[in-house]
Amino acid sequence: MSSDDLFAAEEQVIAAAQALIDEGRFAVPQDAKLYEKLLKDYQKLSRASRRLMRLSDRNEEQLNALTKEQRQANEVIAQKNKALDALATKLSKYLSPQIYHSIFTGAQNVEITSSRKKLTIFFSDVVNFTETTDKMESEDLTNLLNRYLTEMTNIALEHGATIDKYIGDAIMVFFGDPESRGVKEDARACVRMAVAMLKRLGELHAEWLELGAEQPFHLRIGINTGYVTVGNFGSDDRMDYTIIGSSVNATARLEFHAETDGILIGHETYALVKDEVNTEEQEPIKVKGFAEPLRCYKVLGLYEDLVGEGSVIREDQDGFKLLLDLKKRDRAEAIEALQAIVDRLKQ
Amino acid sequence: MRDSLNIEPTSRTPAVVFDFANNHLKIAGESYPEDVTEFYRPVFDALDAYLGAVGQGSFRFYFELIYLNSSSAKAVMMLMDKLEAAAKDGASVDVYWFYDKEDDTMQELGEEFGEDLESATFHLEKMAG
Numbered sequence: 001m002s003s004d005d006l007f008a009a010e011e012q013v014i015a016a017a018q019a020l021i022d023e024g025r026f027a028v029p030q031d032a033k034l035y036e037k038l039l040k041d042y043q044k045l046s047r048a049s050r051r052l053m054r055l056s057d058r059n060e061e062q063l064n065a066l067t068k069e070q071r072q073a074n075e076v077i078a079q080k081n082k083a084l085d086a087l088a089t090k091l092s093k094y095l096s097p098q099i100y101h102s103i104f105t106g107a108q109n110v111e112i113t114s115s116r117k118k119l120t121i122f123f124s125d126v127v128n129f130t131e132t133t134d135k136m137e138s139e140d141l142t143n144l145l146n147r148y149l150t151e152m153t154n155i156a157l158e159h160g161a162t163i164d165k166y167i168g169d170a171i172m173v174f175f176g177d178p179e180s181r182g183v184k185e186d187a188r189a190c191v192r193m194a195v196a197m198l199k200r201l202g203e204l205h206a207e208w209l210e211l212g213a214e215q216p217f218h219l220r221i222g223i224n225t226g227y228v229t230v231g232n233f234g235s236d237d238r239m240d241y242t243i244i245g246s247s248v249n250a251t252a253r254l255e256f257h258a259e260t261d262g263i264l265i266g267h268e269t270y271a272l273v274k275d276e277v278n279t280e281e282q283e284p285i286k287v288k289g290f291a292e293p294l295r296c297y298k299v300l301g302l303y304e305d306l307v308g309e310g311s312v313i314r315e316d317q318d319g320f321k322l323l324l325d326l327k328k329r330d331r332a333e334a335i336e337a338l339q340a341i342v343d344r345l346k347q
Numbered sequence: 348m349r350d351s352l353n354i355e356p357t358s359r360t361p362a363v364v365f366d367f368a369n370n371h372l373k374i375a376g377e378s379y380p381e382d383v384t385e386f387y388r389p390v391f392d393a394l395d396a397y398l399g400a401v402g403q404g405s406f407r408f409y410f411e412l413i414y415l416n417s418s419s420a421k422a423v424m425m426l427m428d429k430l431e432a433a434a435k436d437g438a439s440v441d442v443y444w445f446y447d448k449e450d451d452t453m454q455e456l457g458e459e460f461g462e463d464l465e466s467a468t469f470h471l472e473k474m475a476g
Contacts, residue, residue: 058452
């Protein structure tokens, strides 16, 4: 229906009124004038109604078009977001979860920047990996290595580590960046993680032998705490979020000197974890870049585990600390020493 | 009478630039105010005061509207009536209606407004750009 059809009735009224004027049907000229004005206003009102109606229809049409456009744009955005999510998920596997999270939440910029921080660094290496796996088929080796790295990575992430990199069978992680629970807790978490890794490795030995490894994997682990420069290093096109500094080199040396299935920690780490970790000081090791040989300590275990095993008796209360390592101290001697203390208390 | 009335545009209301000193009055932008009466009242008041004093003088009124809702269209019709009345009373009034070259509706609306004006001179023009 056209606009003319819609206003046909009004047009008829106008035509009839105009006919009255044209026919001179008004006896009093003033009445005719008044009627003429009334008709003119009515015509104007009729035109205004048509305009408003057309404008309203046009605006509604535009609104509908915009809504449709917006809906289509939303669909495109949703599709793009989905593709971006899938891509981000793939990319995330190449990054440490903490780094991925800090980049994707905008907490960290992807640019060449660095800062100096005190971190606890961890290095591990499979002893004689090449010899152990030399006779294996490539596919078996890939499965074995990936299974090993997956297991170790899971443990690292459970303990809050930032995975720096995998270098073949070697793993490098650190604690204290981008998230830190404090230098002490970071160091403790790192040692707890190392102990958990060795424990899990023992459980996996049987499985690996079945897969074809001629002898089980054995690890060497080095842990050290110190100031390092942490950040993005590389070019604008390709960069790594990593750490550099003499403490990193020292950690690698500690790992090199660790016993098979052993954890060797530096002095600063020792100072931070000694309340929780039973250690034994080793011969200092020489490290390039350090004037003095580095003091280092072999990790014997976590006190909480050793207490459970019964090899250590430990009491730690405010104003009263007792640590008795039954592997280092003869039981009778310990009783004698404790008796002497009790005697002194009774005096 | 004051020299000018300037109302800054918002996302829902047009810019109002009444330069009374130079006899150039303009409304430009989009018009769909939440309360059309509240927005246009000061515009009408300022225009009434100006028209009351303009006498036989001459002035130009520019409409450069991109979008307007029905209530604003009614307000524009009322403005047109005031301009026509001033012209009828002897003022020389030029009304310019600028429309977007791709907006047929605004062009048609302008044409119709022009048809209603008998005493004021109407100009229908495309917006630049």
